[in-house]
Amino acid sequence: MSALRPLVLLGSATLLLAGCADPSEPAATSPGTSSGASSGASSAAATITKNATLAAKVPAALRSSGIKVASDVSYPPMDFFAADNKTVVGAEADLDKALGTVLGVKVTIVNVPFDSILPGLQSGKYQLGVSSFTDTAEREKVVDFVTYFDAGTSLIVPAGNPKALKPGGDSLCGRTVAVAKGSTQALVDLPARAKTCKTPIKVSTFPDGTGVNLAVTSGRADAALADSPVAAYAAKQSGGKLEVTGDSYGNAPFGIAVPKNSELTGLLKSALDDLKASGGYEQILAKWGLESGALDTFEINAAS
Secondary structure (H helix, E strand, C coil), X not given: CCCCCCCCCCCCCEEECCCXXXXXXXXXXXXXXXXXXXXXXXXXXXXXXXXXXXXXXXXXXXXXXXXXXXXXXXXXXXXEECCCCCCEECHHHHHHHHHHHHHCCCEEEEECCHHHHHHHHHXXXXXXXXXXXXXXXXXXXXXXEEEEEEEEEEEXXXXXXXXXXXXXXXXXXXXXXXXXXXXXXXXXXXXXXXCCCCCCCEEEEECCHHHHHHHHHCCCCCEEEEEHHHHHHHHHHCCCCEEEEEEEEEEEEEEEEEECCCCHHHHHXXXXXXXXHHCHHHHHHHHCCCHHHCCCCXXXXXXX
């Protein structure tokens, strides 16, 4: 999230990324026959294929074992379970699979509570963390990032916005605001706002996005703050109970989290460049209606 990502799901089931279609998933574009289309230059579907040069640079141990990607699988449309409660779908899940294809390595997604992902990378339990992490200077102290998406924070309110709340200013002062544990909204945004409030903001923290949304629809919270793509998806899926009010703010890049000084860091940037050149990157974002978050270039440790 361009400044956030929370999340968590219960348990830690390991799931092999599969291309199973699901009625809850947006329709995918049919693969084309050409892999040479330039980014955004053709309406033909991109074909994502192995890049032999990059694949040869993947450490031998990982070519054999595959790559474990830690993700909080409760963050639609980025990562979530399909109707079978087993298959992982979403924009980030598709990106994980595509990067695995380019690098010629098996990718397995492990469902991990959001605030446990970075410690898991540091301990060597996982090789990557792809879970809408905003690339921040503080996080760069413990992991490296390869950016792949731009997002901001959005304000979710009950339909009709009965309390006339706004993303900016002091309208959230004295209100109960739901956020996800470990998110930028919880750790940075609301604490900064609280400094200017005469009446404190009542922060209601939840382990995952589902809890955040239910707090607003049930009336336990007046509003919620979440990453812009997640907020838009939540409103769309709420059956008219929720809406996003005002514009997003605090835009910043999401990054793939990689253990410090990993050989994978440079390879991931090159793999993203490959996806961009083939059109596969834009195709994945378009499938989930996230074109506005596309990056022109990918960077390593881009926090300002």
